[in-house]
Amino acid sequence: MPLTPTHEIARRARAAGAGVGAFNVLQLEHAQAIVAGAERADRPVVLQISENTVRYHGALEPVALACLALARAAEVPVAVHLDHAESPGLVHEAVGLGLGSVMFDASKLPYAENTAATRDVVDHCHRHGVWVEGELGEVGGKGGAHDPGVRTDPGEARAFVDATGVDALAVAVGSVHQMVTRDAVLDLDLIARLRTAVDVPLVLHGSSGVPDALLALAVAAGMTKVNVSTHLNKAFTRAVRDHLTAHPAEVDPRRYLTPARSAVAGEVTHLLALLAPR
Numbered sequence: 061m062p063l064t065p066t067h068e069i070a071r072r073a074r075a076a077g078a079g080v081g082a083f084n085v086l087q088l089e090h091a092q093a094i095v096a097g098a099e100r101a102d103r104p105v106v107l108q109i110s111e112n113t114v115r116y117h118g119a120l121e122p123v124a125l126a127c128l129a130l131a132r133a134a135e136v137p138v139a140v141h142l143d144h145a146e147s148p149g150l151v152h153e154a155v156g157l158g159l160g161s162v163m164f165d166a167s168k169l170p171y172a173e174n175t176a177a178t179r180d181v182v183d184h185c186h187r188h189g190v191w192v193e194g195e196l197g198e199v200g201g202k203g204g205a206h207d208p209g210v211r212t213d214p215g216e217a218r219a220f221v222d223a224t225g226v227d228a229l230a231v232a233v234g235s236v237h238q239m240v241t242r243d244a245v246l247d248l249d250l251i252a253r254l255r256t257a258v259d260v261p262l263v264l265h266g267s268s269g270v271p272d273a274l275l276a277l278a279v280a281a282g283m284t285k286v287n288v289s290t291h292l293n294k295a296f297t298r299a300v301r302d303h304l305t306a307h308p309a310e311v312d313p314r315r316y317l318t319p320a321r322s323a324v325a326g327e328v329t330h331l332l333a334l335l336a337p338r
Contacts, residue, residue, distance in 0.1 A: 063128060064137035066161035067191040067227060069104045070261045070284055079279035079335030082106035082141060082263075083328060084289035086113055090296070091127050093321045095134050097328025103336050104137035105328070108287065109159075110144045120150065124157045141193075143287070151181055154190075161191035163230065163263075178224040186225070193263055193285070194226035211250060214257035221258045228285060229254075230263040233278075246274055248281045255282025263287065272334055279335055286335055292324045299323040 098105035131138035142154040166177040212231040261284035303316040
């Protein structure tokens, strides 16, 4: 199955009223696990590389090329996406490397500057056939746009999409980044109103904190792309801890990364089937 553009995966899901799982890659084992989980679920998937992960690795190219290679060899459609990029230069590099989509985050700027910066990125990306996800409001950890008390206004969302030309919009509807518990409460009525207000796919960030039943309801209300990172990291780390507790003398990373990779694959399979049931 060839590398698939994000816009094609999102378009098909939105038309079917289904969700798309977009999972963050921290290192090769994550990417392998996500693809394996998608193949087991027989669902398309998006591999996401965040600017924080680029900073961790010291460069985008090695992790991006690894993800692109895995996507090209996958048995299901796989897209590769740059997540939460604040640097236009990093966006340009991602476009040059062949990533099919980017999420540009200029939310720390005042609204007018955010809109102008996002518009510039959209213009560049669209010249190269790359899909752009935007964000209205500050994105980050707790206290940003995904603080439980922050909400995206449908009218402002419509104006932002019209002014920037973004292809998808991340919205604040009650989820929070980096949650380690799954007790977030989403505003399903707001999701439905946002779905009506903008003619682009909606994106849910902070999905790790949302329980399964509510994720399914969010997709039914109009959410398309569902981003997950911390939930997979919890499964990965738990498997490593369990292995090292049982084998305290272990020194070969392959021994404890193998069960961690399997644990992540299992969570991906479960979530993809939940977001896009047959």
